[in-house]
Amino acid sequence: MTHDRRTPPLGGWVRVGLVLGVVLAVAVPVVIAARGAVGPGIRSLAVAGPLPSALALDDIHHRLVVLDQSGGVSLLDTRSSSLAHVVPPGAWRPAFGMSQGAALAVDPSAGRAVVALSSQSQQSATAPPGAARVIDTVTGRVVATPRVGVGDMAVAIAPATGRAFVANLYEQTVSVLSTRDGRALGTVAVAGQPTTLGVDGPGGVVAVGGNSFGATLDARTGHGRSSQALNSLDVMVVDARRHRALAYSESGQLSALDMRTGALVGQTILGQPGVMAGDDDAATGKIFFAARVWSSTQGRALLVDARTGRPTRTVTLPGVPSAFAADPRTGDMLALLSITRPRRPDPWGWLPAPIRRLLPFQTPPAGVSVTSTIAVLDGRDGRLKRSIDLPADGAVAVSMALDARAGRLYVARTWAWSLAARNRAPQDGDVLVLDAPA
Numbered sequence: 001m002t003h004d005r006r007t008p009p010l011g012g013w014v015r016v017g018l019v020l021g022v023v024l025a026v027a028v029p030v031v032i033a034a035r036g037a038v039g040p041g042i043r044s045l046a047v048a049g050p051l052p053s054a055l056a057l058d059d060i061h062h063r064l065v066v067l068d069q070s071g072g073v074s075l076l077d078t079r080s081s082s083l084a085h086v087v088p089p090g091a092w093r094p095a096f097g098m099s100q101g102a103a104l105a106v107d108p109s110a111g112r113a114v115v116a117l118s119s120q121s122q123q124s125a126t127a128p129p130g131a132a133r134v135i136d137t138v139t140g141r142v143v144a145t146p147r148v149g150v151g152d153m154a155v156a157i158a159p160a161t162g163r164a165f166v167a168n169l170y171e172q173t174v175s176v177l178s179t180r181d182g183r184a185l186g187t188v189a190v191a192g193q194p195t196t197l198g199v200d201g202p203g204g205v206v207a208v209g210g211n212s213f214g215a216t217l218d219a220r221t222g223h224g225r226s227s228q229a230l231n232s233l234d235v236m237v238v239d240a241r242r243h244r245a246l247a248y249s250e251s252g253q254l255s256a257l258d259m260r261t262g263a264l265v266g267q268t269i270l271g272q273p274g275v276m277a278g279d280d281d282a283a284t285g286k287i288f289f290a291a292r293v294w295s296s297t298q299g300r301a302l303l304v305d306a307r308t309g310r311p312t313r314t315v316t317l318p319g320v321p322s323a324f325a326a327d328p329r330t331g332d333m334l335a336l337l338s339i340t341r342p343r344r345p346d347p348w349g350w351l352p353a354p355i356r357r358l359l360p361f362q363t364p365p366a367g368v369s370v371t372s373t374i375a376v377l378d379g380r381d382g383r384l385k386r387s388i389d390l391p392a393d394g395a396v397a398v399s400m401a402l403d404a405r406a407g408r409l410y411v412a413r414t415w416a417w418s419l420a421a422r423n424r425a426p427q428d429g430d431v432l433v434l435d436a437p438a
Contacts, residue, residue: 042391043433047074048086052412052429053094055401056106056113063137064401064410065113066431067094067104073115073133075140078403081433085140092117092131105155105164107179111137114164114179116152117145132166132175134182144182148175156197156206158219165206165222167194174208176222188222190215191229198238198245200259207245207257209233214247214255216262226262230255237278237287239306246287246304248278256309266309270302279324280306281379283331288382290321290335301335303382315382319373325402325409327436331379334437336400336411337387339371372397374409376437390432402436409436 049068056065063084064076071089076082094103094115103116115133130152134143149168156165157179166175172193176185194210199219206217215227233247233255243259256266270291278289287304291314299320303313319337326333372395374388390397395413402409414429 041435043081045076045081045431045433046083047076047412047429047431048072048083049074049089050429051414052431053398053414054104055399055410055412055431056104057401057403057410058106058108058111058113058137059403059405060108061111061138063111064403064431065104065106065135065137066412067115068429069094071115071117073113073135073140075135075137076431078406078408087133087135087140087142090117090133090145094118103153103155103166105157106137107157107159107162107164109159110162110179112143112179112182113137114155114157114166114177116148116155116166118152129171130168132164132177132182134164134177134179146175146177146182146184148177148184149173149187151193153195154197156199158199158201158204158206160201161204161220163219163222165197165199165208165217167197167208167210169193169195169210174206174217174222186222188217188224190224191227196233196236196247198236200238200240200243200245202240203243203259205243205259207236207238207247207259209236209245209247214245214257214264216245216257216259228255228257228262228264230264230267235278235289237280237289239280239282239285239287241282242285242306244306244309246278246280246289246306246309248289248302254304254309254311256304268309268311270311277321277323279326279333281326281331281333283326283328284379286312286333286379286382288324288326288333288335288377290324299337301377301382313382315377315384317375317384318387319375321375322398323400325400326379327402328404329407329436330438332385332437333377333379333382334400334402334409335375335377336397337373337375338397339373370394370396372411372413374400374411374434374437386437388434388437395430397432404436407436407438409434 049072051069054067066074073087075085077084113135149171151169153169154167164177192211192213196209198207204219214230216225231253236247245257252270254268289302291300301315319339323336372390399412411432
Protein backbone atom coordinates (compact mmCIF):
# COMPACT_ATOMS: atom_id res chain seq x y z
CA MET A 1 0.00 0.00 0.00
CA THR A 2 1.39 3.39 -0.96
CA HIS A 3 0.67 6.90 0.37
CA ASP A 4 0.43 10.12 -1.59
CA ARG A 5 3.70 11.97 -0.90
CA ARG A 6 1.78 15.23 -0.40
CA THR A 7 -0.35 13.79 2.41
CA PRO A 8 1.45 12.89 5.65
CA PRO A 9 0.49 9.56 7.12
CA LEU A 10 -1.41 9.40 10.41
CA GLY A 11 1.84 8.85 12.30
CA GLY A 12 3.22 12.02 10.70
CA TRP A 13 0.28 14.08 11.97
CA VAL A 14 0.81 12.66 15.43
CA ARG A 15 4.45 13.70 15.31
CA VAL A 16 3.52 17.19 14.09
CA GLY A 17 1.00 17.48 16.94
CA LEU A 18 3.59 16.42 19.47
CA VAL A 19 6.09 18.96 18.17
CA LEU A 20 3.49 21.74 18.29
CA GLY A 21 2.53 20.70 21.80
CA VAL A 22 6.14 20.88 22.96
CA VAL A 23 6.59 24.29 21.31
CA LEU A 24 3.46 25.66 22.98
CA ALA A 25 4.41 24.16 26.34
CA VAL A 26 7.73 26.00 26.16
CA ALA A 27 6.52 29.21 24.52
CA VAL A 28 3.49 29.96 26.70
CA PRO A 29 5.43 30.12 30.01
CA VAL A 30 8.10 32.18 28.28
CA VAL A 31 5.45 34.62 27.00
CA ILE A 32 3.79 34.79 30.42
CA ALA A 33 7.12 35.34 32.12
CA ALA A 34 8.04 38.01 29.59
CA ARG A 35 4.72 39.74 30.19
CA GLY A 36 5.40 39.73 33.94
CA ALA A 37 8.96 40.99 33.60
CA VAL A 38 9.37 44.68 34.30
CA GLY A 39 12.94 45.28 33.16
CA PRO A 40 16.53 44.28 33.86
CA GLY A 41 17.31 44.37 37.56
CA ILE A 42 13.77 45.51 38.46
CA ARG A 43 11.24 43.37 40.32
CA SER A 44 7.53 43.94 40.73
CA LEU A 45 5.78 43.20 44.04
CA ALA A 46 2.01 42.94 44.16
CA VAL A 47 0.21 44.81 46.92
CA ALA A 48 -3.04 43.76 48.51
CA GLY A 49 -5.16 46.88 48.10
CA PRO A 50 -6.11 49.18 45.24
CA LEU A 51 -4.32 52.39 44.37
CA PRO A 52 -1.11 52.34 46.45
CA SER A 53 -0.52 55.97 47.34
CA ALA A 54 2.15 56.27 50.04
CA LEU A 55 5.26 54.42 51.17
CA ALA A 56 7.16 54.48 54.46
CA LEU A 57 10.18 52.40 55.42
CA ASP A 58 10.93 50.61 58.69
CA ASP A 59 14.56 49.78 57.94
CA ILE A 60 15.18 48.30 61.42
CA HIS A 61 12.50 45.61 61.11
CA HIS A 62 12.86 45.20 57.33
CA ARG A 63 9.38 46.34 56.45
CA LEU A 64 8.01 48.55 53.70
CA VAL A 65 4.61 50.01 54.63
CA VAL A 66 2.29 50.59 51.66
CA LEU A 67 -0.91 52.56 52.22
CA ASP A 68 -3.64 52.39 49.59
CA GLN A 69 -6.56 54.73 49.07
CA SER A 70 -9.06 52.30 50.56
CA GLY A 71 -7.28 52.60 53.92
CA GLY A 72 -5.68 49.16 53.71
CA VAL A 73 -2.00 48.61 54.52
CA SER A 74 0.37 46.09 52.93
CA LEU A 75 3.52 45.21 54.87
CA LEU A 76 6.27 43.98 52.56
CA ASP A 77 9.30 42.09 53.86
CA THR A 78 12.27 43.88 52.31
CA ARG A 79 14.61 40.92 52.81
CA SER A 80 12.52 38.37 50.94
CA SER A 81 10.65 40.87 48.73
CA SER A 82 7.37 39.27 49.70
CA LEU A 83 4.05 40.31 51.19
CA ALA A 84 4.32 39.72 54.94
CA HIS A 85 0.99 41.02 56.30
CA VAL A 86 -2.16 42.77 55.13
CA VAL A 87 -4.16 45.15 57.31
CA PRO A 88 -7.63 45.40 55.72
CA PRO A 89 -9.33 48.78 55.41
CA GLY A 90 -11.82 49.88 57.99
CA ALA A 91 -14.84 52.13 57.74
CA TRP A 92 -12.72 55.29 57.37
CA ARG A 93 -10.37 56.31 54.60
CA PRO A 94 -6.83 57.72 54.79
CA ALA A 95 -6.44 61.46 54.97
CA PHE A 96 -4.64 63.20 52.11
CA GLY A 97 -2.82 66.45 52.70
CA MET A 98 -2.80 69.29 50.21
CA SER A 99 0.74 68.67 49.02
CA GLN A 100 2.04 65.97 51.30
CA GLY A 101 0.14 62.96 49.99
CA ALA A 102 -1.39 60.43 52.34
CA ALA A 103 -0.79 60.97 56.04
CA LEU A 104 1.56 58.06 56.85
CA ALA A 105 4.69 57.91 59.00
CA VAL A 106 6.83 55.17 60.59
CA ASP A 107 8.73 54.93 63.89
CA PRO A 108 11.38 52.25 63.14
CA SER A 109 12.69 52.22 66.72
CA ALA A 110 9.26 51.17 68.01
CA GLY A 111 8.26 49.12 64.96
CA ARG A 112 5.12 51.19 64.47
CA ALA A 113 3.33 52.79 61.52
CA VAL A 114 0.83 55.61 62.06
CA VAL A 115 -1.89 56.39 59.53
CA ALA A 116 -4.33 59.30 59.74
CA LEU A 117 -7.90 58.31 58.88
CA SER A 118 -10.68 60.74 58.07
CA SER A 119 -14.09 60.40 59.62
CA GLN A 120 -15.71 60.92 56.22
CA SER A 121 -14.54 61.13 52.62
CA GLN A 122 -15.18 64.89 52.32
CA GLN A 123 -13.74 66.59 55.37
CA SER A 124 -15.22 69.86 56.59
CA ALA A 125 -15.19 71.94 59.75
CA THR A 126 -18.42 70.27 60.87
CA ALA A 127 -17.19 66.70 60.32
CA PRO A 128 -16.78 64.42 63.34
CA PRO A 129 -13.25 63.79 64.60
CA GLY A 130 -10.97 61.42 62.75
CA ALA A 131 -8.76 58.63 64.00
CA ALA A 132 -5.18 57.45 63.75
CA ARG A 133 -4.33 53.82 63.17
CA VAL A 134 -1.21 52.60 64.97
CA ILE A 135 0.09 49.37 63.40
CA ASP A 136 2.82 46.95 64.50
CA THR A 137 5.04 46.72 61.41
CA VAL A 138 6.37 43.25 62.36
CA THR A 139 3.09 41.44 63.05
CA GLY A 140 0.59 43.61 61.20
CA ARG A 141 -1.49 43.96 64.37
CA VAL A 142 -3.50 47.16 64.87
CA VAL A 143 -2.19 48.31 68.24
CA ALA A 144 -4.66 51.16 68.75
CA THR A 145 -7.06 53.49 66.95
CA PRO A 146 -6.92 56.72 68.98
CA ARG A 147 -9.24 59.60 68.18
CA VAL A 148 -7.64 62.75 66.81
CA GLY A 149 -9.05 66.08 65.62
CA VAL A 150 -11.21 67.19 62.72
CA GLY A 151 -9.51 67.22 59.34
CA ASP A 152 -6.40 65.19 60.20
CA MET A 153 -4.05 66.03 57.34
CA ALA A 154 -0.46 65.15 58.20
CA VAL A 155 1.57 62.86 60.48
CA ALA A 156 5.14 63.25 61.76
CA ILE A 157 7.06 61.02 64.16
CA ALA A 158 9.88 61.84 66.58
CA PRO A 159 11.52 58.42 67.15
CA ALA A 160 13.79 59.71 69.94
CA THR A 161 10.76 60.56 72.09
CA GLY A 162 8.35 57.90 70.83
CA ARG A 163 5.79 60.51 69.87
CA ALA A 164 3.57 60.91 66.82
CA PHE A 165 2.08 64.28 65.90
CA VAL A 166 -1.11 64.61 63.84
CA ALA A 167 -2.09 67.97 62.30
CA ASN A 168 -5.86 68.58 62.54
CA LEU A 169 -6.70 71.12 59.86
CA TYR A 170 -10.21 72.23 60.79
CA GLU A 171 -9.75 72.01 64.53
CA GLN A 172 -6.55 74.11 64.50
CA THR A 173 -4.83 71.64 66.79
CA VAL A 174 -2.06 69.05 66.81
CA SER A 175 -2.69 65.68 68.49
CA VAL A 176 0.16 63.98 70.36
CA LEU A 177 0.24 60.16 70.42
CA SER A 178 2.48 57.49 71.88
CA THR A 179 3.91 55.39 69.07
CA ARG A 180 4.48 52.39 71.33
CA ASP A 181 0.94 51.82 72.61
CA GLY A 182 -1.02 54.30 70.49
CA ARG A 183 -2.43 56.27 73.44
CA ALA A 184 -3.58 59.85 72.85
CA LEU A 185 -1.37 61.97 75.14
CA GLY A 186 -2.83 65.39 74.51
CA THR A 187 -3.93 68.07 72.09
CA VAL A 188 -2.09 71.32 71.40
CA ALA A 189 -3.80 74.41 69.98
CA VAL A 190 -1.95 76.28 67.21
CA ALA A 191 -2.41 79.70 65.68
CA GLY A 192 -4.02 78.60 62.41
CA GLN A 193 -4.99 75.62 60.29
CA PRO A 194 -2.03 73.17 60.30
CA THR A 195 -1.20 71.40 57.04
CA THR A 196 2.40 70.23 57.33
CA LEU A 197 4.82 68.91 59.96
CA GLY A 198 8.57 68.35 60.28
CA VAL A 199 10.82 66.91 62.99
CA ASP A 200 14.27 67.94 64.19
CA GLY A 201 15.19 64.85 66.18
CA PRO A 202 18.55 66.04 67.58
CA GLY A 203 16.99 69.35 68.58
CA GLY A 204 13.93 67.72 70.13
CA VAL A 205 11.62 70.04 68.18
CA VAL A 206 8.61 69.60 65.89
CA ALA A 207 7.80 72.30 63.33
CA VAL A 208 4.18 72.97 62.33
CA GLY A 209 3.15 74.99 59.30
CA GLY A 210 -0.20 75.93 57.89
CA ASN A 211 -2.55 78.71 56.96
CA SER A 212 -0.90 81.98 58.03
CA PHE A 213 1.51 80.62 60.64
CA GLY A 214 4.59 78.58 61.48
CA ALA A 215 5.28 77.21 64.95
CA THR A 216 7.58 74.91 66.91
CA LEU A 217 6.59 72.36 69.57
CA ASP A 218 8.50 70.31 72.10
CA ALA A 219 9.02 66.84 70.60
CA ARG A 220 8.22 65.08 73.89
CA THR A 221 5.40 67.03 75.48
CA GLY A 222 3.99 68.82 72.45
CA HIS A 223 4.02 72.11 74.36
CA GLY A 224 4.33 75.18 72.14
CA ARG A 225 7.73 76.83 72.00
CA SER A 226 7.30 79.60 69.41
CA SER A 227 4.97 80.90 66.73
CA GLN A 228 5.37 83.15 63.68
CA ALA A 229 2.81 84.82 61.41
CA LEU A 230 3.60 83.54 57.91
CA ASN A 231 1.95 82.95 54.59
CA SER A 232 0.23 79.60 53.98
CA LEU A 233 2.80 76.79 54.24
CA ASP A 234 2.18 73.71 52.14
CA VAL A 235 5.40 71.66 52.13
CA MET A 236 7.92 71.67 54.95
CA VAL A 237 11.37 70.07 54.95
CA VAL A 238 13.59 69.93 58.03
CA ASP A 239 17.38 69.83 57.92
CA ALA A 240 18.09 68.43 61.38
CA ARG A 241 21.85 68.81 61.01
CA ARG A 242 21.50 72.58 60.63
CA HIS A 243 18.32 72.89 62.76
CA ARG A 244 16.37 74.54 59.98
CA ALA A 245 12.76 74.15 58.86
CA LEU A 246 12.23 75.28 55.27
CA ALA A 247 8.67 75.77 54.08
CA TYR A 248 7.45 76.60 50.57
CA SER A 249 3.90 77.80 49.99
CA GLU A 250 1.52 77.49 47.07
CA SER A 251 1.70 81.26 46.62
CA GLY A 252 5.48 81.07 46.13
CA GLN A 253 6.69 82.24 49.54
CA LEU A 254 9.78 80.55 50.96
CA SER A 255 10.30 80.74 54.74
CA ALA A 256 13.13 79.47 56.95
CA LEU A 257 12.77 78.91 60.70
CA ASP A 258 15.51 78.26 63.24
CA MET A 259 14.23 75.12 64.97
CA ARG A 260 16.04 75.89 68.24
CA THR A 261 14.67 79.40 68.73
CA GLY A 262 11.69 79.44 66.40
CA ALA A 263 12.98 82.68 64.85
CA LEU A 264 12.31 83.50 61.22
CA VAL A 265 15.81 83.59 59.66
CA GLY A 266 14.87 84.07 56.03
CA GLN A 267 11.92 84.78 53.79
CA THR A 268 11.68 85.16 50.01
CA ILE A 269 8.80 85.70 47.64
CA LEU A 270 9.37 83.63 44.50
CA GLY A 271 7.67 83.86 41.14
CA GLN A 272 7.18 80.11 40.87
CA PRO A 273 3.75 79.07 42.14
CA GLY A 274 2.99 75.97 44.11
CA VAL A 275 4.86 72.94 45.34
CA MET A 276 4.41 69.19 45.16
CA ALA A 277 7.25 67.67 47.18
CA GLY A 278 10.54 68.37 48.87
CA ASP A 279 13.48 66.75 50.64
CA ASP A 280 16.81 67.76 52.10
CA ASP A 281 20.31 66.53 51.32
CA ALA A 282 21.95 66.76 54.72
CA ALA A 283 25.37 66.03 53.25
CA THR A 284 25.31 69.11 51.01
CA GLY A 285 23.03 71.43 52.97
CA LYS A 286 20.61 71.86 50.07
CA ILE A 287 16.84 71.60 50.18
CA PHE A 288 15.13 70.44 46.98
CA PHE A 289 11.59 71.57 46.26
CA ALA A 290 9.48 70.60 43.26
CA ALA A 291 8.17 73.86 41.81
CA ARG A 292 4.84 73.43 40.05
CA VAL A 293 4.95 74.28 36.34
CA TRP A 294 2.01 74.05 33.99
CA SER A 295 3.65 71.67 31.54
CA SER A 296 3.42 67.91 31.07
CA THR A 297 6.84 67.61 29.44
CA GLN A 298 9.19 69.24 31.92
CA GLY A 299 9.45 70.32 35.53
CA ARG A 300 11.67 72.35 37.80
CA ALA A 301 13.53 71.73 41.02
CA LEU A 302 14.24 74.67 43.28
CA LEU A 303 17.47 74.42 45.30
CA VAL A 304 17.58 76.26 48.62
CA ASP A 305 20.46 76.78 51.04
CA ALA A 306 19.32 75.14 54.27
CA ARG A 307 21.19 77.52 56.58
CA THR A 308 20.07 80.84 55.08
CA GLY A 309 16.82 79.81 53.41
CA ARG A 310 17.87 81.50 50.17
CA PRO A 311 17.27 79.90 46.78
CA THR A 312 20.54 79.15 44.98
CA ARG A 313 19.42 77.67 41.69
CA THR A 314 16.44 76.51 39.64
CA VAL A 315 17.05 73.32 37.66
CA THR A 316 14.98 72.35 34.62
CA LEU A 317 14.18 68.63 34.60
CA PRO A 318 13.06 66.39 31.70
CA GLY A 319 9.85 65.51 33.53
CA VAL A 320 7.50 66.64 36.27
CA PRO A 321 8.88 65.71 39.74
CA SER A 322 6.50 64.20 42.27
CA ALA A 323 8.89 62.92 44.97
CA PHE A 324 12.47 63.29 46.18
CA ALA A 325 14.74 61.00 48.22
CA ALA A 326 18.18 62.04 49.45
CA ASP A 327 20.84 59.32 49.36
CA PRO A 328 23.17 59.79 52.35
CA ARG A 329 25.69 57.33 50.86
CA THR A 330 26.44 59.43 47.79
CA GLY A 331 25.12 62.91 48.57
CA ASP A 332 22.90 62.65 45.49
CA MET A 333 19.21 63.48 45.31
CA LEU A 334 16.84 61.06 43.58
CA ALA A 335 13.81 62.58 41.88
CA LEU A 336 10.79 60.65 40.66
CA LEU A 337 9.76 62.17 37.32
CA SER A 338 6.67 61.66 35.14
CA ILE A 339 7.17 62.29 31.42
CA THR A 340 4.30 62.67 28.94
CA ARG A 341 4.96 61.97 25.26
CA PRO A 342 2.84 61.43 22.13
CA ARG A 343 2.44 57.75 21.32
CA ARG A 344 3.56 56.06 18.16
CA PRO A 345 1.02 53.99 16.20
CA ASP A 346 0.66 50.42 17.41
CA PRO A 347 2.41 48.17 14.85
CA TRP A 348 0.51 45.15 16.20
CA GLY A 349 -2.93 46.75 16.08
CA TRP A 350 -3.91 44.59 13.09
CA LEU A 351 -3.78 41.41 15.19
CA PRO A 352 -6.99 40.12 16.81
CA ALA A 353 -7.32 41.22 20.44
CA PRO A 354 -7.05 37.69 21.95
CA ILE A 355 -3.70 37.19 20.21
CA ARG A 356 -2.49 40.71 20.96
CA ARG A 357 -3.03 40.12 24.68
CA LEU A 358 -0.49 37.30 24.62
CA LEU A 359 2.30 39.47 23.25
CA PRO A 360 5.01 40.30 25.79
CA PHE A 361 5.77 43.58 24.01
CA GLN A 362 2.36 45.23 23.81
CA THR A 363 2.22 48.85 22.80
CA PRO A 364 -0.51 51.12 24.15
CA PRO A 365 -3.29 52.64 22.06
CA ALA A 366 -2.96 55.95 20.26
CA GLY A 367 -2.81 59.15 22.26
CA VAL A 368 -0.23 60.10 24.86
CA SER A 369 1.93 57.93 27.06
CA VAL A 370 3.09 58.64 30.60
CA THR A 371 6.41 57.10 31.55
CA SER A 372 8.34 57.39 34.80
CA THR A 373 12.03 58.00 35.38
CA ILE A 374 14.32 58.19 38.39
CA ALA A 375 16.61 61.18 37.89
CA VAL A 376 19.89 61.16 39.80
CA LEU A 377 20.74 64.78 40.67
CA ASP A 378 23.95 66.15 42.12
CA GLY A 379 23.13 67.11 45.71
CA ARG A 380 25.19 70.31 45.52
CA ASP A 381 23.99 71.98 42.34
CA GLY A 382 21.06 69.85 41.12
CA ARG A 383 22.88 68.84 37.93
CA LEU A 384 21.31 65.84 36.20
CA LYS A 385 23.90 63.06 36.42
CA ARG A 386 21.89 60.23 34.87
CA SER A 387 18.42 58.74 34.59
CA ILE A 388 16.93 55.33 35.25
CA ASP A 389 13.89 54.59 33.11
CA LEU A 390 11.12 52.59 34.74
CA PRO A 391 9.08 50.10 32.67
CA ALA A 392 6.91 51.81 30.06
CA ASP A 393 3.88 49.56 30.62
CA GLY A 394 1.28 52.23 31.22
CA ALA A 395 1.72 52.50 34.99
CA VAL A 396 1.97 55.86 36.73
CA ALA A 397 4.57 56.11 39.52
CA VAL A 398 3.18 57.99 42.51
CA SER A 399 5.60 57.56 45.42
CA MET A 400 9.02 56.19 46.35
CA ALA A 401 11.13 55.28 49.36
CA LEU A 402 14.87 54.73 49.66
CA ASP A 403 16.42 52.07 51.88
CA ALA A 404 19.96 53.45 52.10
CA ARG A 405 21.14 50.63 54.38
CA ALA A 406 20.23 47.91 51.90
CA GLY A 407 20.79 50.00 48.78
CA ARG A 408 17.24 49.47 47.54
CA LEU A 409 14.74 51.87 45.99
CA TYR A 410 10.99 51.23 46.13
CA VAL A 411 8.50 52.87 43.77
CA ALA A 412 4.71 52.60 44.14
CA ARG A 413 2.76 52.60 40.87
CA THR A 414 -0.84 52.48 39.75
CA TRP A 415 -2.74 52.01 36.51
CA ALA A 416 -5.82 53.83 37.76
CA TRP A 417 -5.15 57.09 35.91
CA SER A 418 -3.54 55.52 32.86
CA LEU A 419 -5.30 55.18 29.51
CA ALA A 420 -2.40 53.13 28.20
CA ALA A 421 -2.51 49.90 30.17
CA ARG A 422 -4.31 46.85 28.89
CA ASN A 423 -5.47 43.78 30.76
CA ARG A 424 -5.36 45.68 34.04
CA ALA A 425 -8.09 46.28 36.55
CA PRO A 426 -8.80 50.02 36.91
CA GLN A 427 -7.33 50.03 40.41
CA ASP A 428 -4.31 47.76 39.96
CA GLY A 429 -1.01 48.75 41.51
CA ASP A 430 2.37 47.37 42.43
CA VAL A 431 5.70 48.28 44.01
CA LEU A 432 8.90 48.15 41.98
CA VAL A 433 12.13 47.14 43.68
CA LEU A 434 15.42 48.22 42.13
CA ASP A 435 19.00 48.76 43.20
CA ALA A 436 19.63 52.30 44.36
CA PRO A 437 22.08 54.14 42.10
CA ALA A 438 25.62 53.83 43.45
